[in-house]
Amino acid sequence: MDERKRESMIAYLRHRMADFGITPDDVAAALAAAPEVGRYRSANGDSWSGEGAMPQWLKQAISAGQSLGHFELSSGCVSTPSLQAGADWTNDPFAGSPLARSNAR
Incomplete structure (x- = not known):
């Protein structure tokens, strides 16, 4: 950049x-x-500790060509911020990207 x-x-x-x-x-x-809830996390917030059976969301992503390392969390993982009512997102440059996705209420 x-x-x-x-x-x-x-x-x-x-x-x-x-x-x-x-x-x-x-x-x-x-x-x-921010607590680290898992070793791997999807854009939707699904997480997996790396122990036990691999979850379906991760199996699907890997079979679609994504690497396991893409989902690996760094030690400084960030929690999902809460949304403020009435925010104007019309000029958000991240609209439509994974950065814009959230668990809207």
């Missing part, structure tokens, strides 16, 4: 954090407190 795109993304993230009242300390606390 070139420097201009990087700076643009940082500005966008700062703007969205301000919209929701999120501070850098909030992000740091969420990262520090």
Whole structure:
């Protein structure tokens, strides 16, 4: 990623954090407190510890050509944020991507 795109993304993230009242300390606390529930996780939030039988969602992804390493969690896994009512997502550059998916109520 070139420097201009990087700076643009940082500005966008700062703007969205301000919209929701999120501070850098909030992000740091969420990262520090996030429990690791499994060794592997899907975009939908399904997880597997790596022990016992491999779950169906992971078998299907692997047979479709995805690598097991794609689903492996790093030590700093992030929990799903709660959504704030009335948020304006019309200009969200992540719309339609895995980053935009959530468990909407």
